[in-house]
Amino acid sequence: MPPRRRPQQSAPSSVEHHLHPSQFVDAFLSYLQAECGMSLNTVKAYKNDIEQFVTWMNNSHVGSVLDVDLNALSQFLQALHERNLKPTTISRRLVAIKMFFRYLVLEGVVAESTVDLMSSPKLWQYLPTVLSPEMVDRLLDAPSWEDSFPKRDRAILTVLYATGCRASEVAGMQLRDLRLEENYCRCLGKGNKERIVNLNPVARKALDDYLHKERPQLIRRRDADDLFVTRTGRGVTRIMIWHVVKKYAKRIGCSDKISPHTLRHSFATHMLAGGAEIRALQEMLGHASIRTTQIYTQVEHSRLKSIHTKCHPRG
CATH class of the missing domain: 1.10.150.130 (Tyrosine recombinase, N-terminal domain)
Structure with a gap:
């Protein structure tokens, strides 16, 4: 017994x-x-x-x-x-x-x-902030010649949106992880789990410009393994990436709530809107549980409901 x-x-x-x-x-x-x-x-x-x-x-x-x-x-x-x-x-x-x-x-x-x-509080009331595709384009185009490192900053923004990676994952990317000719990069996610993230043509071009025209100047004083580096050749941190997003979001008149995670949310929502399967999106985002990914189905439903209310003659 x-x-x-x-x-x-x-x-x-x-x-x-x-x-x-x-x-x-x-x-x-x-x-x-x-x-x-x-x-x-x-x-x-x-x-x-x-x-x-x-x-x-x-x-x-x-x-x-x-x-x-x-x-x-x-x-x-x-x-x-x-x-x-x-x-x-x-x-x-x-x-x-x-x-x-x-x-x-x-x-x-x-x-x-x-x-x-104990049951967790209901999360359906919380929907992450998502930028429209048009606003994302404006954000990615915000870095200009007036900025200190516009090519690096644009490459960071395009990689965040192209891959849906977290700021810490982008900060941790190494030069050896990048396969630009094959349109992908390796990243290390939560729990030290490695995954492959794909790059779109916009991100690839931005990375190519940064790697050939700006990064060599930043690393002239030291050898650097990090993909994204500072003016002294050291790897950027997730806080630096946070400041990069905040800087350009403010420039285009976005809410002060915009952060690197907003681009991750936008990536996921736009992928679903484009027909991506929820399981595939789970793998792209590196979510351990499908329940975490499912919140984006609610975001997309909320978006469609808003469009219906706005456009239907009896809305």
């Missing part, structure tokens, strides 16, 4: 007083990076989410991981809602907590994870 599971809602014993979540955080973060293969940026995000949960537990006098039941979790989610956080932010916090408690189950700290009984 299997041993009885230890209930999480039992009165805390002297041993349970030592099961404060803070003592497991560092080991959990090491587990995410070493065994789950998560990137440093993802681990940092998990760290922030878990630390905020631990702070809430301290303020709410929940002293042990064994005391985290559905009632406590509901109170935590209510506290997040009261801060007017986005549904996606709340969902991410809940995912981090779920991963944390699954780790505690694996380590034998708790017998079962109550957190898995």
Whole structure:
């Protein structure tokens, strides 16, 4: 007969007083990076989410991981809602907590994870910002001779839109990963998963101009393996790419909410509108779950609904 599971809602014993979540955080973060293969940026995000949960537990006098039941979790989610956080932010916090408690189950700290009984907040209310194809064209054409490195900046913008890559993935691209004559490039995504991303003619021409007319000047003082480099020959960072997108979005009068991820969203939505299959799009974006990709079907449905309302004579 299997041993009885230890209930999480039992009165805390002297041993349970030592099961404060803070003592497991560092080991959990090491587990995410070493065994789950998560990137440093993802681990940092998990760290922030878990630390905020631990702070809430301290303020709410929940002293042990064994005391985290559905009632406590509901109170935590209510506290997040009261801060007017986005549904996606709340969902991410809940995912981090779920991963944390699954780790505690694996380590034998708790017998079962109550957190898995919680449902994530509905995400259908959140639709990512998407640029129209015409606005994307304006953004890609925004770099000019007045800018310090217009060819590099245009190449970055065209690669973001042509591939749907994240800013961190574009920043991490190496020169050896590029196969310009074959119209593709390798990139390293989340969890150190490598995938092939295709380049369209616009991106290929922009890259060719940058590689032959601008990059040689930027690397004259040092050897560089990075595809995109700064004025000193060092590889660009995802923050630099973020600033590049912000700069040119402002120039063409776009919302200040535009970011590198907006081009990723636009790529996915435009691909669906062009007839791409959802599974193929999942592979292009490097999504681990098809559920993440399916949000773009809602974006496309929202777009079509808007067109119907605007154009139908009885709309």
